[in-house]
Amino acid sequence: GAExxxxxxxxDEYASCCNxxxxxxxxxxxxxxxxxxxxxxxxLSERIRNFNFIExxxxxxxxxxxSIPAEIDSLSYLTHLRLSSNAFTGTIPKDIDLLSKLTYLxxxxxxxxxxxxxxxxxxxxxxxL
Numbered sequence: 546g547a548e549x550x551x552x553x554x555x556x557d558e559y560a561s562c563c564n565x566x567x568x569x570x571x572x573x574x575x576x577x578x579x580x581x582x583x584x585x586x587x588x589l590s591e592r593i594r595n596f597n598f599i600e601x602x603x604x605x606x607x608x609x610x611x612s613i614p615a616e617i618d619s620l621s622y623l624t625h626l627r628l629s630s631n632a633f634t635g636t637i638p639k640d641i642d643l644l645s646k647l648t649y650l651x652x653x654x655x656x657x658x659x660x661x662x663x664x665x666x667x668x669x670x671x672x673x674l
Contacts, residue, residue, distance in 0.1 A: 574598040581627070582606035589628075591616040601625040605651060608632055618643040624670075627651040637662055648672045 563570035569577035575596050585607035594616035596602070602620070605627045612635030613628065624646050633655040641650075642664035649672065650665075 569601075571598070576622075577601040579603040580607070585609055589614055589617075589633075593617055594619045596620060598622055600646075603627040604631065606630045610634065612636070613638055613641075615640065617641065620644060621646070623647055625649040628655070630654040632656060634658065637665075639664075641665065646670060 561573075562568055562575065563573060567578060567580045567583070568575055569579075576598055577600060578596065579601065581603045582605070585604060587609065588611035589604070589609055591614040593602075593614060597620075599620055600622050601624060603625065606629070608631065609628070610632040613633055615638050617626075617638060618640040621644070623644050626644070626647060627649065629651040630653070633652075635657065636659035637652060637657055639662050641662060648670050
C-alpha cells in the first residue's frame with residue numbers, strides 16, 4: 546500500500562503479484578510473503594486462507610492488531626510463521642497445531658491473552674518457538 550515502507554509494485558494494477566516486493570512464487574502460486582518491518586497496520590484477514598501454497602509468512606515488526614484469524618490453520622504447507630512484534634491480541638488459535646510442517650513459530654512481543662495451546666508442545670517438526 547501507499548503508506549508502507551516499501552510497497553514496490555503493490556499499487557501497479559498490471560504487475561503480477563509474483564513481482565510485488567516481499568512476494569515469492571513457484572508456478573504462479575505465492576509460497577513466501579515477507580513484509581517484515583514494512584509499516585503495515587490493520588488486521589490480518591481471514592482471507593489469509595487463500596494462500597494455499599504458502600510456506601513462509603513473515604509479517605513481523607509491524608503494527609498489525611486484532612486476533613490471529615482461525616483460518617491460519619488451513620495453511621498446510623506453512624513451515625515458517627513469524628508474527629512477532631505486532632499488536633495482536635486475543636488467544637493463539639487452538640488449532641494452530643494443525644500446521645504440521647511448521648518448523649519456526651514466532652509470536653513474541655504481542656499482547657496475547659490466555660494460555661499457550663497445549664498441543665504446541667507436541668509439534669514434531671517445530672525447532673524454534
